[in-house]
Amino acid sequence: MKAVQVVDSLPRYGLAKVAGSLAPGLGAKLGAVSLVDIDEPLLPAPGWHRVRPRLSGICGSDLSTVDGRSSPYFQPLVSFPFVLGHEIVGDLDGEGGRVVIEPVLGCAARGVDPPCRECASGRSDNCERTAFGHLKPGLQTGYCHDTGGGWSTSMVAHESQIHPVPDRLDDDAAVMVEPAACAVHGVLGAEGATVLVLGAGTLGLCAIAALRRFTTPGTLIATAKHPEQRRWARELGADVVVEPRETHRLVRRATRSLKVGASLSGGVDVVIDCVGSAKSIEEDLAVVRPGGDVILLGMPSTVTVDLTPLWHRQIRVRGSYAYGTETFDGEPRRTFDLAFDLVEHAGLGRLVSARYPLDRYREAIDHAANAGSRGAVKVVFDLRGEKRR
């Protein structure tokens, strides 16, 4: 089968890092990623099913891998070589119909019994056995050698990962469920009179939509670098949308803050950082109010940030990874169930801007890495016409 695979090669990882620093997405040409013809992954155990991906999205974390920007932290949590792709809508082999994959590989998928305390409480996002069980390490499908990934024509998924797609949702909508679930998980509980969403790529836009759907922010501010992102941010429910360089001044005005030097005296109640860079984290700390919350929804890496404001302003910083079980309206709900609702309600399928066949993976990655400047949001691989599917 055809697949876009990542190999464990230090020189190629280094090349990718250099290339990626020159131009986002360039790591696809020089790095550890390549289009290969490999055997389909085997079904690891009972309860596993073969899935034929239909659409598979290109995520920010995928781009980090391609460009060699991923943190060394992940090294023991992945297994090489692996096939990328964790935003997946596919066909279940047989008569299973269309499904969306919840990629986190928790205890159930790994055959760990009894499950760890986090998985037992429905929080597979916090699984304590990610590198154990009958699967090779891999925090998610798309980073695990044994499961394959969405950037291929065939992969395997455990029954705990499978969510049937209702007929009313088309493939574009279905492929947005996973990023939408990330956003839902990040924003639930992020209540405040003023909420700032920093960054308006896929995750940022989903976060805006999720805040509007599931929370009641007093004023929802969004920063977006590119005109098309700004349009989407408004459309999905941001009250005010500004360019990144305008954020500081907008927050000052919106929160009636004074200024002390370059710092604000007040700030927003919550920042949802969908970028995850040193610059964005610095911005988070500069614009959140004393005692406020910063939620890191975008995947960061190794960054250098002055934490003095965090200490002095007693800011709470929380990471937000993946999804699991949420408490919503006092009831436990699977994040993916809420994400399905969000995708449908907000029409997030509209964010799919471009589709590529696997053969053009370099173009696809380049497009995704420069999506904002090219007026795109979500770039996906379209595998519906691939041979040997």
Next chain:
Amino acid sequence: MSRPGFVLEVDRSTPPILFHHGEGFRLEKLPTGSRVVYPAEPLTPLSDPDAAIRHALEHPVGDSEPLRALLRPGMKLTIAFDNEAVPLPPMTGPDNRQRVIEAVLELAAAAGVDDVVLVAAHGLHRRATEAELRHMLGDRVYDAFAPHGLLTQHDAEDHDNLIVVGQTAEGEYVEVNKRAATSDLLVYVNINLVAMDGGHKSTMTGLVSYRSLKHHHNVVGMQHSRSFMDPPRSELHNATWRMGRVLAQHCQVFQIETTLNSDTFPSQFAFLQKREWEWSLRDRASYLATAKSLDACPPALARKIMHGIKSPQKMTSVQAGEVEAVHRLTLAEVHRQHLVPVEGQADILTMGLPYIGPYNVNSIMNPLLVMCLGLGYFFNLYRGKPLVRQGGVVILSHPTRWEFHPVHHPSYIDFFEQVLSETTDPLEIEKKFEEDFANDPWYIHLYRNSYAYHGVHAFYMWYWGAHALQHVGGVIIVGGDPKAVRRMGFKPASTMRDALEMAEDVVGRDPSITHLHAPPILLADVT
């Protein structure tokens, strides 16, 4: 004897026409048949301005006694004066304000008046710096008053020192500087640069609070000021007149107004005041040297050079007494210098905008100020009808950089980034954003304690252009930063030729074109 202003019809022999372009200049070849409206040459100034001032104080107009008779020991005297927004560029010393205030102070001293306070009537403008105050008042006055706290600057946010003196029949509150309003005599010293200045507008903008200012500084008022350079047809003036009369009933106001001739630029820039076909070899050489040097300079250096210019303008008249009687004479004097008869409107109006306007003295001409100068001030330099027809196009020439003075114009930056990115409609802007900016504690802090324009001032800049925005079918800025130009809802063009072609998309083929050749300032009397 100075020659009056006139309208030139461009023919094939007409040389390229000078356009101001921010800190620089451009020569543009206008199509044959275009009209160029030139200002009058400078009027002969008063031969002895100090004597004229003394005479005016002794022979007031309207229902007023001579100033000498109004002064007595033990009285409370406040002398308010126009701020650094006039004249433009700042005039070579001694400034009219210095001459007049020294004369008033001499009379006050002779009458034994001890309680005298000077108030810079800068309304919601930024506070003046010491250097600017010294320039306006002279060292002698400054040193006599400032060290003792007797030279103050009006603070429209100092609610302990504001007082409501009454209300007009239309319900407009007149909230005024308490010191001025509770004085036995308020002497107001004005420099009437353009027809818009002076009269009751002096006190009703310079000495009031935001609460009062908004009665006349609002979008509907501006849209119904056609033009605000023609006070009888200006709602802005109607409101200030109503409110000024309330103040005049509350305290005695002795208005002293002065006018200037249009000798705007010093000798090294003489070419700016000449008609192009009359340029001497020296004028051409100095144009070339100046234009090329300024083009070669970084913008900040060019700005510094140009803001160093002191204007040789001279006093042409001074009148004192009751506000309205004084202002009638003033207006006639302003018209004598500025009025230029023009027949008919054009499809396209072109204007070259200079480096300076009322709100960027010693500062940066940011994009909002470009809009204000072009669509506010220059567009409104008419009496009767606008120079451009309804639905016509205005073409401005200015670099229009996305650049702001962070100390002077902090709220402008936010307005430009946060308000104009949502809407450019003045009415919507006023409704949705004005109060929020006006009451922002940070802007208020900067206005009171730093050198910032009030938070709401940026809005007024946009409102100044409200009438033009309603009237014209398009605005094109030649040579401006495209991003900044588009942010304001206008179209950028690289060259005048491109701009004229773009304008044809709006007004049709073979349009009529009028160029406003200013500064020096003129007032087109359009019939």
